[in-house]
Amino acid sequence: MTGEVAVLGAGMHPWGKWGRGFVEYGVAAARAALADAGLEWRDIGSVVGADTVRGGYPGYVSGATFAKALGWQGARVTSVYAACASGAQAVDTARAQIMSGLADVVLVVGADAAPKGFFRPAGGERSDDxxxxxxxxxxxxxxxxxxxxxxxxxxxxxxxxxxxxxxxxxxxxxxxxxxxxxxxxxxxxxxxxxxxxxxxxxxxxxxxATSDGGAALVLSSMDFARRHGAARPVRIRAVSTVTPRFPNTVLDLPDIATDSWAAVAxxxxxxxxxxxxxxxxxxxxxxxxxxxxxxxxxxxxxxxxxxxxxxxxxxxxxxxxxxxxxxxxxxxxxxxxxxxxxxxxxxxxxxxxxxxxxxxxxxxxxxxxxxxxxxxxxxxxxxxxxxxxxxxxxxx
CATH class of the missing domain: 3.40.47.10 (Thiolase/Chalcone synthase)
Known part of the structure; x- marks a missing residue:
């Protein structure tokens, strides 16, 4: 199985300070991406939403929020949050679903309605954050x-x-x-x-600045792209969502009387x-x-x-x-x-x-x-x- 997936459609809602909700921006971007792909909403087998913690409960379940706004049609739904990396995590999730055979074509959507000024912590007291x-x-x-x-x-x-x-x-x-x-x-x-x-x-x-805006992609398997008539589409070849590597320590207790630590480079x-x-x-x-x-x-x-x-x-x-x-x-x-x-x-x-x-x-x-x-x-x-x-x- 190839590691590549096709980008059939790309769409955006222009960035700005529009004073409306994130769902409107995401739906506009999704419809633009579907039109770019030459597909209908009913053709989509899965929706992956990138979450926004500033959108209340609908923002935490953005995949379902966008699916509902576009019209329930039975697609799989996933919501992901990874702060500024949320969109890449959404793309990676969609790619995994396609490569595993769970879906032939997936809609990825992210949108936000940002506050004026600096971003502030959302979600109450979080002393472990x-x-x-x-x-x-x-x-x-x-x-x-x-x-x-x-x-x-x-x-x-x-x-x-x-x-x-x-x-x-x-x-x-x-x-x-x-x-x-x-x-x-x-x-x-x-x-x-x-x-x-x-x-x-x-x-x-x-x-x-902090802005309102939305973006969406329609991703598919290479087989679906060829069947759809996209002979030479843009392909996503890699997605990196790695975490940091801190120096590790390994506890070494040769006997009860001695403790020593061996630092890892x-x-x-x-x-x-x-x-x-x-x-x-x-x-x-x-x-x-x-x-x-x-x-x-x-x-x-x-x-x-x-x-x-x-x-x-x-x-x-x-x-x-x-x-x-x-x-x-x-x-x-x-x-x-x-x-x-x-x-x-x-x-x-x-x-x-x-x-x-x-x-x-x-x-x-x-x-x-x-x-x-x-x-x-x-x-x-x-x-x-x-x-x-x-x-x-x-x-x-």
Whole structure:
């Protein structure tokens, strides 16, 4: 059995602050993906929803929520939650169902209606949740974390606020070409530098917004795709949902009188590098094979870190890669041709799905003015809190 599944359809509800419920955005994206696939809702054998904890009980059972909104028709239903990696987990679940023969064609949907301002912990007191503790005990909102990470890059690698600003300039230029993006105007480095400081050294335009939006995919077996007339569809070749590897210790008690600990060597790389490595290994490719990458640019500094974690350049060389123009349209390896979170903002359970939508359109050569010439292989990357990896490799 092949490890690939076909992407028959991709659809989105444009990002913004629309003031409506997440179900409306998800249903609109689902219908767009079905239309793109040339299928009817009744053709779908399974629905996998990426959960949103901000949607109340319907958000926790998003698979059933979307199935009900589209009209009960007997499909299997699954709901998954993995914070920012929820969309990749949903794609992986759909792929597993297809490869196991449980379903020929699966609809994957994620949508969110985000609050204004910083994300806050949802679901009450959760003292066993590191995210809750970070907010409540340390007072470290997401921008605080982003600022600390940016300071680390400045101290260790010599990055500058001007480098960070150029990430925003690049992504805003590409987002201006994307009809689904929330922010569709070019931004200058001077405008970034003039925006208010939020978490030193990062300014308002260095940090992504919170947004409403939805994204959906129709995935199928390769046999179904051929029967449906899709002779050469975009294929998902790998999905990485790995967890971190911490140094382990092994208790050694040779006798009752002595205790000793044998430390296991730490992993060879960071959690984010392991996410990419697992995707590359499963897909049988390397960074040199990529045509494009879509990464989770929660802040401009974090995008530079992803360059290194994906192996697009060596450690500490992210800013150099940016300055050379390699990650811009027309460069060696465009990153965030969609405009990224800089242009969309964060609609958490939809974003990893939206990344695969962008790969699909690029690999089909349907990306319009932001099209990357000759795109054949793409990768997505982000991570969810509490140790959720998220990376998808798609090929044409």
């Amino acid at each position: 590191p995210d809750w503790l970070r907010f409540r005990v340390l007072g470290a909102t997401n921008p605080t974390y982003f600022g600390l990470y940016a300071r680390r890059r400045m101290a260790v690698h010599g990055d500058t606020p001007q480098d960070f600003a150029q990430v925003k300039v690049k992504n805003a230029a590409m987002g201006a070409l994307n009809p689904n993006a929330r922010y569709r105007a070019p931004v200058s480095a001077e405008e970034v530098a003039a925006s208010p400081v939020v978490a030193d050294p990062l300014r308002l335009l260095d940090i992504c 730490p992993p060879d790389g960071t959690f984010r590098t392991s996410i990419a490595r697992a995707a590359y290994e499963e897909a049988g490719i390397g960074p040199e094979d990529l045509s494009l990458a879509e990464v989770y640019d929660l802040s401009t500094a974090l995008e530079l870190q992803w360059y290194e974690d994906l192996g697009l350049c060596g450690e500490g060389e992210g800013a150099k890669l940016l300055r050379e123009g390699a990650t811009s349209l027309g460069g060696r390896i465009p990153v965030n041709a969609s405009g990224g979170l800089a242009s969309f903002g964060e609609a958490v359970p939809a974003q990893a799905i939206a990344q695969v939508c962008e790969l699909t359109w690029q690999l089909r050569e349907q990306a319009g003015d932001r099209q990357i010439a000759g795109a054949r292989v793409g990768i997505t990357a982000n991570q969810g809190l509490f140790g959720h990896g998220s990376s998808v490799v798609a090929v044409r």
